[in-house]
Amino acid sequence: MSTPPPAFSSRFEPRYVEDPYPLYARLRQEAPVQFSEELHLWVVSRYEDVKTVLLNPGDFLSANAFRNPVPPAPEVLEALAEGYPQVPALVDDDPPNHTRMRVIVTKALAHHRVSAMEPRVRAIASELVDAFAREGRADLVEGLAFPLPARVIGAILGLPDSDLERLKAWTEDLVTLSAGNAPVPRQVECARGLVAIQKYLAGHISERRRAPKDDLISALIEARHEDTPPLSDVELISLLSMLHFAGHETTANLLGNLLVMLLREPERLEALRQDTRLIPSAIEEALRFDAPVQGMMRTTRSAVTLGGVALPEGARLLILYASANRDGAAFHAPDQADPRRPDVGRHLGFGLGIHYCIGAPLARMEVRIALELLLERLPGLRLAPGSPVLYLPNFLHRGPRRLLVEWDPA
Numbered sequence: 001m002s003t004p005p006p007a008f009s010s011r012f013e014p015r016y017v018e019d020p021y022p023l024y025a026r027l028r029q030e031a032p033v034q035f036s037e038e039l040h041l042w043v044v045s046r047y048e049d050v051k052t053v054l055l056n057p058g059d060f061l062s063a064n065a066f067r068n069p070v071p072p073a074p075e076v077l078e079a080l081a082e083g084y085p086q087v088p089a090l091v092d093d094d095p096p097n098h099t100r101m102r103v104i105v106t107k108a109l110a111h112h113r114v115s116a117m118e119p120r121v122r123a124i125a126s127e128l129v130d131a132f133a134r135e136g137r138a139d140l141v142e143g144l145a146f147p148l149p150a151r152v153i154g155a156i157l158g159l160p161d162s163d164l165e166r167l168k169a170w171t172e173d174l175v176t177l178s179a180g181n182a183p184v185p186r187q188v189e190c191a192r193g194l195v196a197i198q199k200y201l202a203g204h205i206s207e208r209r210r211a212p213k214d215d216l217i218s219a220l221i222e223a224r225h226e227d228t229p230p231l232s233d234v235e236l237i238s239l240l241s242m243l244h245f246a247g248h249e250t251t252a253n254l255l256g257n258l259l260v261m262l263l264r265e266p267e268r269l270e271a272l273r274q275d276t277r278l279i280p281s282a283i284e285e286a287l288r289f290d291a292p293v294q295g296m297m298r299t300t301r302s303a304v305t306l307g308g309v310a311l312p313e314g315a316r317l318l319i320l321y322a323s324a325n326r327d328g329a330a331f332h333a334p335d336q337a338d339p340r341r342p343d344v345g346r347h348l349g350f351g352l353g354i355h356y357c358i359g360a361p362l363a364r365m366e367v368r369i370a371l372e373l374l375l376e377r378l379p380g381l382r383l384a385p386g387s388p389v390l391y392l393p394n395f396l397h398r399g400p401r402r403l404l405v406e407w408d409p410a
């Protein structure tokens, strides 16, 4: 007798936290559109189905994408009530308001052209690598993967470096709150973190309204889309906390996942050291092989059939980019990391369609510079023996929390 397909909720079992891909493979094979009773979500795991959802935003809405699948406890709601209302901001919004905000953010970000940021990003990355290059041993998550994107997005938004530590703590609170599976007292703490970041951003917005600066906050206050109204304070707060989060956690996870992918196959790392022109392909392959954003939510506008399964109106979906990227129907030898595959870049790691990641060029540039520097400065880079790579139990975001490495100091 065959065993029933595993439930997606087993994603939090330690073996799947460490490596969710065997679970995704069974879901694709045995239950590609599976209803999770525990999470109240339909889990979509095949490439074609995920792509259908992404390319039909009129049928699959992004509104409420961050509403916890399981309603938060009253104590958590009480803590959140102390802050500003959370209004939709791009990723959890639909046209026409999504279009208005996307135009505004694209315009404001264009002002801080990614290519113009490159020398600044390189200077920040060099300073971070300098701090540990002589040691011969480091935690690359703590030393580089987290602080680099945090400082870069902070610089773009116009937030001072001296606030980085508390911003980091609040970001961790947001990640934990979004997973919705922490004990209630911890969730309350995280909700307070979210309120704190809202109040912090509100302070910066009112400062910029009084005295604009050459930063993204000021550009967002100024930018307009046709004759639609400018962004309100409440919209700005939601948007800025989303941008800060999106520009930070995800990029840190991409660098972490890329390094794990390469360090586990030292000959690949050596090939990159020999020919750094391969780095962009290795980054694309890491986005496919171990996607930092594993999935995102959608809601059906009306009853619809997906992958042969009838979904009711208002059904909530978790679309698994990370599983789609390992689908053998879409990629040859999907479980092998191969930066030289001919279709490198056809992954869904940055999404697809109207919500395609606005920060993709920035993320690619930061990670490329970080890897170039590590290859240049840390000869013989390898995983520290006996130090397992640890992951957070989160089904939306994936990246190492600690990555201990060694090298041969000069």
Ligand code: HEM
Pocket (backbone or CB within 6 Å): 062, 090, 091, 092, 102, 105, 153, 243, 246, 247, 248, 250, 251, 254, 291, 292, 293, 296, 321, 348, 349, 350, 351, 352, 354, 355, 356, 357, 358, 359, 360, 362, 363
């Ligand atoms: C490696 C790093 C990153 C990854 C893996 C990533 C991933 C994604 C994904 C998968 C989406 C689509 C969400 C959906 O389908 O609903 C998205 C959207 C978005 N990302 Fe990124 N992102 C990264 C870095 C960044 C950075 C650095 C920024 C900002 C500076 C950023 C800003 C955004 C924004 C604003 C959206 C929403 C776009 C919209 O809804 O129209 N991301 N990202």
